[in-house]
Amino acid sequence: MGAGPARMRPEGALRAGILPLRLDGVGYAVAGRALLSDLTLTLRPGRRLVILGPNGAGKSLLLRLCHGLIQPTSGRRIWADGSARPASQAMVFQRPVLLRRTVAANIAFPLALRGIGRAARREQVARTLERFGLTALAHRPARLLSGGEQQRLAMARAGAMAPEVLFLDEPCASLDPAATRVIEEMILTLSAEGTTIVASTHDLGQARRLAEDVAFLHRGRLVEAGPAAAFFTGCRSPEARAFLNGDLVW
Amino acid sequence: MESPLVTALALLSGEDPALMQIIGLSLRVTLSAVLIASVIALPLGAALALARFPGRNIVIVFFNALMGLPPVVAGLLVYLALSRSGPLGSLALLFTPTAMIVAQTVLIVPIILSLTRSVVEDLWAEYSEQLTSLGAGRLRAVPTLLWDGRVSLLTGILAGFGRASAEVGAVLIVGGNIAGHTRTMTTAITLETSRGNLGLAVALGIVLLGLTLILNALAWSAGQWARGRLG
Numbered sequence: 001m002g003a004g005p006a007r008m009r010p011e012g013a014l015r016a017g018i019l020p021l022r023l024d025g026v027g028y029a030v031a032g033r034a035l036l037s038d039l040t041l042t043l044r045p046g047r048r049l050v051i052l053g054p055n056g057a058g059k060s061l062l063l064r065l066c067h068g069l070i071q072p073t074s075g076r077r078i079w080a081d082g083s084a085r086p087a088s089q090a091m092v093f094q095r096p097v098l099l100r101r102t103v104a105a106n107i108a109f110p111l112a113l114r115g116i117g118r119a120a121r122r123e124q125v126a127r128t129l130e131r132f133g134l135t136a137l138a139h140r141p142a143r144l145l146s147g148g149e150q151q152r153l154a155m156a157r158a159g160a161m162a163p164e165v166l167f168l169d170e171p172c173a174s175l176d177p178a179a180t181r182v183i184e185e186m187i188l189t190l191s192a193e194g195t196t197i198v199a200s201t202h203d204l205g206q207a208r209r210l211a212e213d214v215a216f217l218h219r220g221r222l223v224e225a226g227p228a229a230a231f232f233t234g235c236r237s238p239e240a241r242a243f244l245n246g247d248l249v250w
Numbered sequence: 251m252e253s254p255l256v257t258a259l260a261l262l263s264g265e266d267p268a269l270m271q272i273i274g275l276s277l278r279v280t281l282s283a284v285l286i287a288s289v290i291a292l293p294l295g296a297a298l299a300l301a302r303f304p305g306r307n308i309v310i311v312f313f314n315a316l317m318g319l320p321p322v323v324a325g326l327l328v329y330l331a332l333s334r335s336g337p338l339g340s341l342a343l344l345f346t347p348t349a350m351i352v353a354q355t356v357l358i359v360p361i362i363l364s365l366t367r368s369v370v371e372d373l374w375a376e377y378s379e380q381l382t383s384l385g386a387g388r389l390r391a392v393p394t395l396l397w398d399g400r401v402s403l404l405t406g407i408l409a410g411f412g413r414a415s416a417e418v419g420a421v422l423i424v425g426g427n428i429a430g431h432t433r434t435m436t437t438a439i440t441l442e443t444s445r446g447n448l449g450l451a452v453a454l455g456i457v458l459l460g461l462t463l464i465l466n467a468l469a470w471s472a473g474q475w476a477r478g479r480l481g
Binding site for chain 1: 398
């Protein structure tokens with residue numbers, strides 16, 4: 001990346017997008033027990049989709065299934081570019097696993113996996129640290145950061161990969177409100193740059209702040225999906241209404 | 251007759267050249283064996299931790315059992331391979347330091363391999379989803395897991411060093427305990443004790459213990475430092 005203007009996603013212009021991702025009647029069963037059943041959903045490019053639902057509804061499984069960490073036991077998962085698992089995607093976990101190295105080395109790691117050369121990598125790492133306000137922590141061991149800093153690093157590491165779609169599994173579930181706000185700002189920044197966001201949460205406030213679209217899961221089934229505004233003002237299913245009212249849905 | 255301890259201290263303070271030669275050879279043989287065994291066993295152990303193939307459990311049990319391989323048996327196997335009529339007889343390595351390095355390598359590869367497998371397997375349980383997500387397949391994960399497990403792996407390498415520096419059977423069989431050529435601290439202690447030359451035996455014993463102590467202290471400090479530094 002020596003000459004020419006530094007672009008956020010150098011490959012994006014050259015390649016047809018991987019989105020939309022279509023889930024067609026997808027199910028996931030373990031030992032005959034259906035944990036996700038008959039899900040049909042389309043992830044459209046450029047949107048922020050929030051997957052809502054109580055604990056155990058299958059939100060994490062759905063994200064892992066989209067991301068390709070687990071395979072559907074029924075139905076089909078179809079990426080727009082036709083590949084089985086496109087590279088231009090990233091995921092941030094509720095408890096991120098950081099490598100036992102410095103903050104900068106953690107960001108460099110997936111870039112090295114993508115075959116980005118040493119010089120370009122260094123430049124990209126420096127820019128990522130700068131963008132997400134991590135420059136001061138660059139040489140600190142990642143495992144010794146606070147919980148909020150660790151999650152910021154996980155976000156930065158995902159962002160550095162310039163993914164077309166970023167999956168987030170309860171990214172703020174173990175964070176305090178200040179750290180949560182920082183993470184949400186990072187999500188909105190990446191979204192504004194064109195990254196498609198798919199985030200799960202059971203926090204309604206966060207869903208209202210982030211969602212353009214909502215998919216509501218209940219007991220492994222997709223109960224409702226649609227634009228966020230419509231969902232929050234007039235959802236149709238009794239399960240979703242109970243969830244929004246703060247009743248304990250099970 | 252002077253007490254063996256007094257004789258030992260006199261020998262050590264005098265930097266007796268024969269003594270120094272024995273200590274030097276012991277270190278050279280054992281450190282070479284540890285280095286070669288690590289190069290072989292670290293990647294293989296990590297690969298065994300991540301690979302799934304039929305018969306994997308048998309391989310794991312096999313290497314676990316080999317951790318208890320008696321040194322004399324390891325020595326015998328290498329002796330048979332290197333002896334004039336053996337498959338590698340033409341190399342004329344028997345009764346050389348190289349043969350001793352080979353024998354100790356055979357002895358400690360199973361130790362380092364099995365401990366590496368166990369460490370990497372635990373680490374993979376924690377890392378697998380994240381590494382897959384970042385784009386590292388199983389093969390590419392091997393160096394990453396070895397590096398992230400480096401503090402724990404040091405313990406396995408140390409166990410290998412301990413085994414190699416303490417054993418006498420293997421180096422005795424393939425080295426022959428030839429003075430000035432293949433005599434190590436352990437073979438010399440055996441010989442000098444049987445000859446009643448206890449001063450030299452005790453001196454060598456002190457050096458052997460001291461080296462082991464120093465090396466373990468260094469490794470332990472490195473581990474503590476790394477834990478504090480890397481989390």
